Amino acid sequence: MKSWIIVSIFTLLLCVFPVLAGNDVPDWLRQDAAITVPTYEKNVPGVVLRNDQTVEYTSDGKIIVTTTYAVRILLHEAKDLAVATAVYLVSSGKIKEINAWIISGNGVNKKYDKDYIIDQVTDIDDIYNEYRMKIIDASRDADTGSVFGYQVISEERPLFTQDIWTFQGTLPTINSRYSLSLPKGWKATNTTFNHADIQPQISGNTYSWELRNLSPIPLEKASPSIRNLAPRIAVNYFAENGSTPVYKDWTAVSRWGSSLHDSQVIVDDAVAAKARELTANATTELEKIRAVGTFVQNLQYISIDIGVGYGNGYKPRPSNLVLNRGYGDCKDKANLMRALLRVLKIESYPIFIYSGDATYTREEWASPSQFNHCIIAVKVSDETKTATILNHPKLGRLLIFDATDSYTPVGDLPEYLQGSFALISAGDAGGLSKMPITPPEANGLDRKIEVNLLATGAISGIIREKTIGQASTAFRGQYRVMKTAEYQQMIDSWLTYGATSAKSTKITATDLNAEAKFNLDIEFSAANYAQLMQNRLLVFKPVIVGRRESVRFSEATRKNPILIDAETFTETVIFTLPQGFTVDEMPDAVKLETAFGKYSTSYEAKDGKLIFTRSYRLNQTTVLPENYKSVKDFYAKMSEVEQSPVVLVKK
């Protein structure tokens, strides 16, 4: 369904050629275009000359936001930087004005007026979504040396008297400023992230925060997200007389969350009957939670963003309605689960969390704006034991569960949520808590391979993989998303990467979802795996298949920290050697040990067999960029070791 929309939008961009209205360029853009910028590395695509937002809070609770932006394009391929985008909410906001201009490298100016504006949905996949955006795309007129600028004036009614300003993206930025004008008797405070404290310049009732000459932030693999690298401020503004309060702590945010959610937990006959039906065969508390959790996870996910401007983005639909329609989004699912559990006399609370970056939410700023996802905390007794239980000082033992991720069962938690700060919304008893981190041994892959090697170099055997925790989630996801034929193709492709001409002869997948386990047995064969040399040496690599992770660090230097996820891997390969051959040479055993992980291999020739083992264990760690070499060397050494061959010689 998506393809037609993409084609449409793309075609519109290509085909609409409005008449040029005028080529006046505002003075501010001319001035910006005259700025001399530092020399950057040759791969830096552009430099932001101005990144400016002026917010005026009016006494009737609206804000007028003026965004002014200018960028110089440094690379021919970076034409896409010449695009102005302004997002708005149909229910509570509007774009009053959007204008853009370009000063091209050869000095020709152009103004893009309303005829160039494209107004479109923000997410083509969401059918119930009020977010839209206005775009002016000047990329076809842009080239190296062009300066593109735009100004957007929008009006909205904010849900919270709070705001976030990020001073830059990945591009270097010459001048970045956020300015807030408040009515008399109002005040603003701020918290700074990813930078030393930034204090505002205050003039009357206008506060301005400014940074200049910010360096580019390169995109590097296994790096924190740009949100956790770019300087950012969170701003609270409030009436000093207390008439318009702002969240002073996380308990206040918890009370707000409960006020939206608790009334939506509606237990009617249908909800009660469903809860009883689901748990008819469950005997323990965990089994009941699991039965309900699995049901809710398997409901169709449909994102519903209607009435967001009025706070409905945070408010679930009534639980009985969601059960009746059979679909919902994350908050609907968590809320339905609460209703079903309530029938079973199990208390639970919604959790607001940020999905996508476990380090995004910061403790020091109490605000609902830090969240984009909703999961659930289920109050459990001592009889229930899983790796995802949190001991809350006021609420007791809480089992944390994501009712949306259908690949991660009760007892496990998606890795991108583990360790994240999240708001447990439980009225006065609620607040911010750190989500549990499952130990490395609860997240791993254990592989055993039995291989029969023939004198011709051909091999046949069986690979038995057992995964647990988040490692099983990846396997489960592949297995459920792919059709049988596609799954086999994927397995065959993986096999041939290590052994040319390898093919699977039988694949048996066992999804032990309730236990967060997934087992996979692959019977396979490959002709000419080992190379016969001079009719006396047989050479082969004991590593037949890859580790199923493909992180490689080839860059010489590093600017950002390196994020390493917790994981374990063990493998034992037993080769039955061909008659008449004996081991002539095999690689030395290797042992690597670092602060973030360890890796080892061993080789043993015994009774006509060669036993090869390898294992690694990584701890969830953030490695500073100055220690990059240790990470690079660790992965390079693993790669090197796994290329090492074994030599057999004819007796």
Place this chain on the structure above:
Amino acid sequence: MNLSVKRTFLFIWLISSVFTVTLFAGDDPLPWRPVSPAELAMKTPTVEPDADAEAIFWEVRLDDKKEDKLTFTNYVRVKIFTERGRERFAKFDLPFTKDVKIEGIAARVTKADGTVLELQPSDIFEREIVKVDKVKLKAKSFAVAGIEPGVIFEYQYREVRKNDSAGGERLIFQKDIPIQKMSYYVRPYGGRTLRQNSFNMSGDVTFDKAQGDENKGFYVATMTNVKAFKEEPRMPPINFVRSWMLLYYESFNSFNFSIWSGYANAISFGFKEIVKANDDVKKTAQMLTAGGATTEDKVRNIYNFVQKDIKNITFDSTMTDEARRKVENKKPSDTLKKRMGDSGDIERLFASLVSAAGFEARIVLSGDSREFFFNPNQQAHSSFVHLCCTAVKIDGKFRYFNPGTPFLGFGQLTWYEEGVSAILIGENGYDLNGTTFNDQDKNNAKRTGKFKLTEDGTLEGNITIEYAGQNAIRRRQAGYDDSEQKRLDDFKAEMQDQMSTAEFADVTLENFADNSKPLIYACKVRVVNYAQKTGKRLFLQPGFFEYGNKAIFSDSKRVHQIFFKHPWSEDDDVQIELPPNFALDSADAPANNGDDGNISSQKFKLTVEKGTTLQYKRTFYFGNGGRILFPANAYPALKGLFDKFQQADSHTITLKQKV
């Protein structure tokens, strides 16, 4: 809304209708047909065993009775078997533009226990997907309540297209899920005779008069047990393998466009005007050909002139759209006078100049191998051909030229226009012919490497790669709008993708702008642990350029034919200076490979010079004789052959530490 935008929207809508999926006469949907107990009880698919969902029936009615509109009425019943099947039908977007109406939307889910959940009118949203000025693309969207594995899901809706006709409609019988019964009903416009042309349809599927009062005036074509269409790597164009039908009305005007001669004659009628030469054009033609020793030289001079001396604004990224639109050339002489034009203008000027120089020139309509293998013996339709190039008769034979595409050298065509059927149209009629096809020698990659191997297994040295023919065209096409740096970076990334641990430095590129010469990349390379070391041996793969290459075919099964875009060849010359403390223990060359039909060949020569330098030569080709399309049953043999190639390419030799 201007005309081009209208056309665009119609095009979008035509495309989208392929992805969308409805019976009735009024504004409301027709009553639901009863779901049978057998359908409710169905536990497994009947057409394909691993299907996630299966359509029990899929009916589309095209009503072209009225002149001013064409109505599509869809009614589909699907059994959902898996979560994936549920996901596929969980939500719907039915797009429409100003000239299209979506009406009578209805959907329902029937659960295994017979409970029915109907789509409520309040569940249907009308969304404005995108708006530019007064042009809007909208969609009617809804999510399906209660859909889950085991249910029967049904939906119906009607699309009414203003001023459209059933003639030219492509009826897709093979969808993304298997279908027990796929039916198209068509009611033609009064007095016109509707014909169809079938492609890749199993069995004899034709339109017959539909039975029953409700089908009065309709014809129906039905295909049963239709398997889902699945794409495979290296398959022919989708229209060559998927089941579909083209509808057309018999022509009654002076040009019969249901036969190729109709098209050809229409173009031939205007040929003179297209290539019309004024005095300037004639003088230029005379000047350009004056210095040519041979006929080919003369045509080459004209080719080089229009390609190099006339600014091609289609490919000039420094020009704005406004600036491009201002260059409006009505005649070849306008292009010559302004010294600029778009690709089409340059093509016409070329045809005009060669004609003015006295050569026989033809406009060439050809197929496009990305879309379809054009067969002029089949039903004619404009979508099967496009304006490809200009044919010029040189020494009694037509040769093909496309100067309007700057990365194509003299006599070169892109892979999808090579070796395809073509209609050569001139002033006095037309001929059927085939465009030229370059063999593997023309599509060559010449790769040389000079390295030094150190005792720890590090390989260091310089490489040069010369790409000719399609290898070069592809790279020039991909990079014509890129900066020099990006082209170098892309090469580096391509190499890095193959050898992730290698470091590439000082990359250079020659001849990018000169399409008469091969593209030459050169760089320094360093690969740590290239050779694997054990206690006393080093294991070395001399085939550097194939190091780390993945298998071309990994699937064990195949449904569609196998298609390679063009033949190709590789000549590798690798020199490796060996570490002084190591001696060759085993330096046997890998075995030569090839097939009995001489479609392919892989040969090796491994020598050692002065005991210290390894010389590795490899020659390879595939597609000899233009054999690049293979039946599905040839897959095991083909896969086996490529496995052998890869095995030989990764051949390892042993060096032993000197005592």
